[in-house]
Amino acid sequence: MTPSRTWWPRLHLFELLDQRWYPAPLRDHCTNYLATIAQRMGIFDAVAPLLLRGLEAGGTDTVVDLGSGGGGPLPRLCDSLEREQGRRVRVLQSDLFPNEQARQRATATGAEYLEQPVDAMRVPAELRGMRTMFNALHHFRPEEARAVLADAQARGVPIGVFEVVERSPKGVISSLFIPLLVLAFTPMLRPLTLPRLFFTYAVPLLPLAIFWDGLVSTLRAHRPEELRRMTQSLTREGYTWEVGVAHKPGKPPVTYVLGLPASSTASNGRRG
Numbered sequence: 001m002t003p004s005r006t007w008w009p010r011l012h013l014f015e016l017l018d019q020r021w022y023p024a025p026l027r028d029h030c031t032n033y034l035a036t037i038a039q040r041m042g043i044f045d046a047v048a049p050l051l052l053r054g055l056e057a058g059g060t061d062t063v064v065d066l067g068s069g070g071g072g073p074l075p076r077l078c079d080s081l082e083r084e085q086g087r088r089v090r091v092l093q094s095d096l097f098p099n100e101q102a103r104q105r106a107t108a109t110g111a112e113y114l115e116q117p118v119d120a121m122r123v124p125a126e127l128r129g130m131r132t133m134f135n136a137l138h139h140f141r142p143e144e145a146r147a148v149l150a151d152a153q154a155r156g157v158p159i160g161v162f163e164v165v166e167r168s169p170k171g172v173i174s175s176l177f178i179p180l181l182v183l184a185f186t187p188m189l190r191p192l193t194l195p196r197l198f199f200t201y202a203v204p205l206l207p208l209a210i211f212w213d214g215l216v217s218t219l220r221a222h223r224p225e226e227l228r229r230m231t232q233s234l235t236r237e238g239y240t241w242e243v244g245v246a247h248k249p250g251k252p253p254v255t256y257v258l259g260l261p262a263s264s265t266a267s268n269g270r271r272g
Helices: 024-041 045-058 074-085 100-108 142-155 169-175 178-188 194-202 205-220 224-232
Strands: 062-066 090-093 130-134 159-163 239-246 254-261
Touching: 024 074, 024 100, 024 178, 024 194, 024 205, 045 074, 045 130, 045 159, 045 239, 045 254, 062 074, 074 090, 090 100, 142 159, 142 224, 142 254, 169 205, 178 194, 178 205, 194 205, 224 239, 224 254
Parallel strands: 062 090, 062 130, 130 159
Antiparallel strands: 159 254, 239 254
């Protein structure tokens, strides 16, 4: 279980990926890197049972992923659900800044990536299914994060929000290794272009940019006790909220928020 101690207040410093002026090639590289890390390292493997619970509660086989960036871990998680549970899942990925390269990768994995921008605080009513967010809630200030959750509740659809970034000394120390990880994982990215190699190894602009955003992410992260207060303010009949930390051996702990329509009240989930 994550310690309840809050080491310092949440600091909403700027992340490069949030800036509209941030050059698209740099944005695409950063989101591609983050998606590759999530997929190759399986850092969200612990949440597969939570994803299944949300699908069952919503009576759906569709996942609407918000803030998808370069893609994320859903292809890996859906493969796991099909292999272990026999459950085939349709994946709709979306982002406020749609990514053409991510759309091509999504198509290659059997997912769909929407061309139009999607605001996670005001998701179009026609996008029905279980909503998910992976390492994206920290981009939102507390009142905005609450709006993301409230919008799902108002539509009566399940939502799962999952974060591996952690506002703690451990999280800050872990972020110091990000430049080394960028150097190690860049050869696995596709397409592997000369500019990408140049700005990674010759002029390390990309490792430094990803490091900055990673460090700021840990300072922005919402801690479990803050998320519990947030969801308690949303309590209403017919919809339940669960906040916890999911664990799997060999993988990092994942802080999660799971919102479930009334049909889920009989579910027995593990709380952290």
